[in-house]
Amino acid sequence: MTQLGIPTSYWIDSTANPSFPQLTEDIAVDVAVIGGGIAGIATAWELVRAGREVVVIEADHLLAATTGNTTAKLSAQHGLIYDRLRSTLGESTSRAYGHDQLDAVEYVAAVADELGIDCDIERRPSISYATDAQQVSAVEAEVEAARASGLPASVVYESPLPYPIAAGVRVEDQIQFHPRKYLLGLVADLVRGGSRVFERSRVVDLSEGSPCRLTTREGAEITAVDVVVATHYPIFDRAGLFSRLTPHRELVVAGPIDPDRDPGGMYITSEDNTRSVRSAPLENGGRLLIVTGESFVPGSAGIAARAQRLAEWAERHFGMRPTYHWAAQDNSTNDGLPYIGSLHLGAEHAYVATGFGGWGMSNGVVAARLLSTLICGGRPDRDQIYDPRRVHPIVEGPGFLRANLANARRFVAGRFGASEVDTPAPGAGAVVGPRGSKCAVYRDSSGQTQVLSASCTHLGCTVAFNDLERTWDCPCHGSRFAVDGSVLQGPATEPLRRLGPDDVGA
Numbered sequence: 227m228t229q230l231g232i233p234t235s236y237w238i239d240s241t242a243n244p245s246f247p248q249l250t251e252d253i254a255v256d257v258a259v260i261g262g263g264i265a266g267i268a269t270a271w272e273l274v275r276a277g278r279e280v281v282v283i284e285a286d287h288l289l290a291a292t293t294g295n296t297t298a299k300l301s302a303q304h305g306l307i308y309d310r311l312r313s314t315l316g317e318s319t320s321r322a323y324g325h326d327q328l329d330a331v332e333y334v335a336a337v338a339d340e341l342g343i344d345c346d347i348e349r350r351p352s353i354s355y356a357t358d359a360q361q362v363s364a365v366e367a368e369v370e371a372a373r374a375s376g377l378p379a380s381v382v383y384e385s386p387l388p389y390p391i392a393a394g395v396r397v398e399d400q401i402q403f404h405p406r407k408y409l410l411g412l413v414a415d416l417v418r419g420g421s422r423v424f425e426r427s428r429v430v431d432l433s434e435g436s437p438c439r440l441t442t443r444e445g446a447e448i449t450a451v452d453v454v455v456a457t458h459y460p461i462f463d464r465a466g467l468f469s470r471l472t473p474h475r476e477l478v479v480a481g482p483i484d485p486d487r488d489p490g491g492m493y494i495t496s497e498d499n500t501r502s503v504r505s506a507p508l509e510n511g512g513r514l515l516i517v518t519g520e521s522f523v524p525g526s527a528g529i530a531a532r533a534q535r536l537a538e539w540a541e542r543h544f545g546m547r548p549t550y551h552w553a554a555q556d557n558s559t560n561d562g563l564p565y566i567g568s569l570h571l572g573a574e575h576a577y578v579a580t581g582f583g584g585w586g587m588s589n590g591v592v593a594a595r596l597l598s599t600l601i602c603g604g605r606p607d608r609d610q611i612y613d614p615r616r617v618h619p620i621v622e623g624p625g626f627l628r629a630n631l632a633n634a635r636r637f638v639a640g641r642f643g644a645s646e647v648d649t650p651a652p653g654a655g656a657v658v659g660p661r662g663s664k665c666a667v668y669r670d671s672s673g674q675t676q677v678l679s680a681s682c683t684h685l686g687c688t689v690a691f692n693d694l695e696r697t698w699d700c701p702c703h704g705s706r707f708a709v710d711g712s713v714l715q716g717p718a719t720e721p722l723r724r725l726g727p728d729d730v731g732a
């Protein structure tokens with residue numbers, strides 16, 4: 227069995243960790259961007275360039291959540307999306323999507339070049355492949371749809387991977403890079419341009435108007451003409467996105483490999499139980515192999531076992547022993563397109579970017595350029611296809627029903643189902659207690675326990691223990707909490723409630 231140790235992202239471990247102050251006083255700006263991941267930072271950077279006074283407000287630390295834990299493939303090729311978009315929403319939509327994704331890839335390369343950011347950009351082919359012969363026709367259809375959508379796609383039936391494939395879609399000249407090196411370069415530039423950045427400042431309230439007002443947990447108020455909610459899963463949802471976004475989490479293992487075993491591209495399976503593979507340059511001249519997979523719904527059981535499976539797969543096929551492991555979370559929309567634009571039907575100055583479907587590197591850049599154009603009063607070519615207010619009842623209907631039925635079941639099971647176990651082992655957590663008053667109990671390795679309410683502070687679903695990352699994860703919309711109850715990932719903004727002896731006995 228591989229010893230995986232404490233989860234640590236290579237991207238975070240291999241870059242400096244600049245720190246920014248907490249917001250403790252009231253401020254007024256042109257635009258307030260909530261969230262310090264790729265969508266927030268890139269949007270702020272675009273707006274500073276356009277002459278706006280911008281503030282970035284991050285609840286934790288910049289680039290430490292999804293962006294710091296990504297696989298960092300900057301590619302226009304997103305699994306088998308083009309055939310899906312073309313057949314459900316039409317060729318004009320799939321062409322627009324393809325154009326924007328290709329544009330985002332080249333845009334990052336141009337900005338890095340212009341600002342002199344050394345972010346390990348490497349041009350590589352992107353290959354989405356199937357190993358099951360029954361999937362060959364789906365792959366061939368995707369090649370045709372991707373080509374019709376403007377991508378230089380071709381079909382391949384062999385690859386440098388150390389196992390056979392049935393067929394793959396290959397798109398040349400995409401980019402793998404170091405996301406934090408790139409984005410920390412943008413942060414330095416936007417600070418030089420007069421923008422301010424605040425960390426450990428959790429926004430808990432938004433009052434829309436002219437101007438908008440934001441309040442942080444610490445009591446500071448930000449007055450802003452425009453507000454961008456770039457918090458991954460939106461902390462303010464005024465367009466019913468909670469019912470139209472599905473969270474999923476994936477595990478990542480990484481370690482040095484013999485450079486001769488580097489497959490020299492960015493690969494991803496088009497089938498279930500994803501395996502994604504790329505490499506990255508190491509400081510010592512070697513190569514780091516990064517393998518992602520074992521996708522699961524937050525709140526699922528047996529995460530440590532999943533990580534073991536992924537590590538064993540990487541060792542079996544590439545001789546890689548993990549020196550890092552981490553996990554990344556993303557949200558998918560029902561129609562496959564991200565939500566970028568106005569926060570809700572009547573919103574005039576509040577915007578959102580979310581639902582990147584695991585392709586946040588290119589979609590985060592698409593979001594930044596689109597939102598900055600909208601905020602600056604421009605007329606983007608095709609904001610309608612990403613508009614969060616769009617409704618495609620036929621295309622979205624089945625996904626909407628599936629997600630909401632699943633959440634209803636989780637809510638009821640969490641509230642009224644039997645408790646899992648009575649007492650967790652040292653180093654483990656469990657949800658215990660009778661119906662309606664469940665506790666999330668964590669016992670540390672010395673035997674001390676922390677007892678919290680198991681009711682998620684977002685909408686009340688019951689959290690479950692993640693035995694790999696030692697967190698409490700909510701299955702409904704993906705909020706995550708540390709064992710002391712503090713929020714690690716929204717949409718929840720409030721910590722899990724601490725329980726005392728009276729609560730537990732209730």
Ligand code: FES
Binds near residue numbers: 685701705716717
């Ligand atoms: Fe919505 Fe927990 S994240 S109920």
